[in-house]
Amino acid sequence: MNANPAPAARITGAPLLVLVAGAGHLPELVAASLDRAGRPFRVLAIRGFAERAMRRRAEATVDLLDIAGILSVLEAWGPACVIPAGGVSRPNPAAILNAAAALRNRDALRAISAGGDDRLLRSALLLLEEHGHGVMGVHEVAPDLLSPEGVLGLHAPDTAARESIETGQALLSTLSRYDVGQATVVVGQRALAIEGPEGTDRMLSRARGLGRRPFGYGNAQPGTVLVKCAKIGQDLRVDLPAIGPRTVVNAAAAGCAGVAVQAGHTLIIDRQATIAAADRIGLFVVGLNLDARTGPDA
Structure with a gap:
C-alpha cells in the first residue's frame, strides 16, 4: 500500500479529525479510508508504536507518557474528534524517550496505569474527553473496514x-x-x-x-x-x-x-x-x- 495515497477531494467545511496512530497496519488502513472519503485529518503518531508509514505521514510525534504534550498538540490543532487506531501496550523502553514527561505527569499516569491494557486505554480516552476532545472509534469513521x-x-x-x-x-x-x-x-x-x-x-x-x-x-x-x-x-x-x-x-x-x-x-x-x-x-x-x-x- 502507498504510504501516502492520493486523497480524494476534501469535503469543504468538514470538521478536522486527528488520527492517533499506534502499532500495526490499522492506522494506515484508516488513513486510506479517510482519504477515500475526502475527510480532512491529521496524524499524531505515538513514538515507539507507530509504524514507519504513519511516522512519515504524521504532523507530530509524541511520547505515550507525555500527556501534557499530547493535550498541547490537540489544543493547537482544535480537532472536532480524535480517532485512536492501532495497538498500544504498557510502555516499552523505545516508547519512553521523554523521562521528564513521565515525571511531569506521574500523578495522572499512576491513575490510568492500574489494571490491564484495556483499562489503560479506557482511562486515556476518558482523560481526552475530560479535556473537551470527542473520541470516535474506527468503526464510526471507517465502516468500510x-x-x-x-x-x-x-x-x-x-x-x-x-x-x-x-x-x-x-x-x-x-x-x-x-x-x-x-x-x-x-x-x-x-x-x-x-x-x-x-x-x-x-x-x-x-x-x-x-x-x-x-x-x-x-x-x-x-x-x-x-x-x-x-x-x-x-x-x-x-x-x-x-x-x-x-x-x-x-x-x-x-x-x-x-x-x-x-x-x-x-x-x-x-x-x-x-x-x-x-x-x-x-x-x-x-x-x-x-x-x-x-x-x-x-
Missing part, C-alpha cells in the same frame, strides 16, 4: 460448523460480564479454547495442540470453528475485534473449518488478502448478525 453480514468467500459453513457457531455465540455472550476475551474455538457444543489476555493467535496455538492429537499433528475434529465477537456493552473505541490473513492461516493450523465474526463490529485487516487466503486454504469466513443479542451488560 468492517465485516459485512453473510458468507464472504467461496466456502460456507456446513451443519456441524453452524452448530459450533451457535455454541460460540452463546458462550461469548455469557462470558461478556467477566471481560475474558472476544474469541473461542468450538467443536459442536464443546469449547476447545477460550481467548484470554494472550490474544487470538496464541489461543489458536493452544487449540491446535488440544484439537489435533497427538502433539498437534493429528486430524482435527469436524466442525471446529473460530468464533470472534465483541463483548456485550464493550467500548468499541478501545478494543474492536479484528481478523486478518494471519488469523485465517492460524485458524487453519488449529484445525478450524472456518471463522465466524460479528458483522459490523469486527475489523477485517486487508479484507481482500484475508478472503483470498481463506479461499485458497478452504476455510469459510462468515459475518454474523448479532444485533438482537442480549446479555447482562446490554
Whole structure:
C-alpha cells in the first residue's frame, strides 16, 4: 500500500479529525479510508508504536507518557474528534524517550496505569474527553473496514460448523460480564479454547495442540470453528475485534473449518488478502448478525 495515497477531494467545511496512530497496519488502513472519503485529518503518531508509514505521514510525534504534550498538540490543532487506531501496550523502553514527561505527569499516569491494557486505554480516552476532545472509534469513521453480514468467500459453513457457531455465540455472550476475551474455538457444543489476555493467535496455538492429537499433528475434529465477537456493552473505541490473513492461516493450523465474526463490529485487516487466503486454504469466513443479542451488560 502507498504510504501516502492520493486523497480524494476534501469535503469543504468538514470538521478536522486527528488520527492517533499506534502499532500495526490499522492506522494506515484508516488513513486510506479517510482519504477515500475526502475527510480532512491529521496524524499524531505515538513514538515507539507507530509504524514507519504513519511516522512519515504524521504532523507530530509524541511520547505515550507525555500527556501534557499530547493535550498541547490537540489544543493547537482544535480537532472536532480524535480517532485512536492501532495497538498500544504498557510502555516499552523505545516508547519512553521523554523521562521528564513521565515525571511531569506521574500523578495522572499512576491513575490510568492500574489494571490491564484495556483499562489503560479506557482511562486515556476518558482523560481526552475530560479535556473537551470527542473520541470516535474506527468503526464510526471507517465502516468500510468492517465485516459485512453473510458468507464472504467461496466456502460456507456446513451443519456441524453452524452448530459450533451457535455454541460460540452463546458462550461469548455469557462470558461478556467477566471481560475474558472476544474469541473461542468450538467443536459442536464443546469449547476447545477460550481467548484470554494472550490474544487470538496464541489461543489458536493452544487449540491446535488440544484439537489435533497427538502433539498437534493429528486430524482435527469436524466442525471446529473460530468464533470472534465483541463483548456485550464493550467500548468499541478501545478494543474492536479484528481478523486478518494471519488469523485465517492460524485458524487453519488449529484445525478450524472456518471463522465466524460479528458483522459490523469486527475489523477485517486487508479484507481482500484475508478472503483470498481463506479461499485458497478452504476455510469459510462468515459475518454474523448479532444485533438482537442480549446479555447482562446490554
